[in-house]
Amino acid sequence: MVAVEAMEGTDAAIERAAAIAGPGLVVAKVSRPGQDMRFDLPVAGPRTLEVLGAARAAAFVLEAGRTLLLDPPAMAEQARRHGVILMGRT
Numbered sequence: 834m835v836a837v838e839a840m841e842g843t844d845a846a847i848e849r850a851a852a853i854a855g856p857g858l859v860v861a862k863v864s865r866p867g868q869d870m871r872f873d874l875p876v877a878g879p880r881t882l883e884v885l886g887a888a889r890a891a892a893f894v895l896e897a898g899r900t901l902l903l904d905p906p907a908m909a910e911q912a913r914r915h916g917v918i919l920m921g922r923t
Contacts (some may be wrong), residue, residue, distance in 0.1 A: 839860075843877060843887065851888035860885060861922075863896040878903030879911050886915030889909045897921035 835858075836850035847860055864875050877900060879891075885893055893912065895902070900921075902908060912919040 837872075838841070839905045842882055847881070847884050847888055847890070856889035857891045858888065859892045859894065860890055861894040862900060864899050875900045877901075879880060879907040881914070882908050882911030882915060882917060885917050886911065890915075892915055892918035892920060894922050895923045 835853040836846050836891070837844055838846035843862065850860065862875055862877055864870065868875075874898065877895060880894070909919060911917075
């Protein structure tokens with residue numbers, strides 16, 4: 834593990850991790866233990882896939898059933914276009 838998302842948000846955390854790990858990094862987005870999903874839901878969307886593509890990431894693993902996906906078809910298209918594996922994991 835080279836980076837943990839803080840207040841900067843997902844995209845900035847990916848950029849920070851990419852600067853450390855370089856191309857081929859794998860990004861996992863999960864909720865914190867005890868996270869109150871009523872007020873603080875993990876979210877990812879097409880913009881995140883653009884950032885992953887620019888970082889030349891290998892994969893984006895999301896916590897299935899606990900991550901809100903904004904425009905899943907567009908996310909899948911961006912992942913395909915950038916060669917990023919998009920995976921949901923419980």
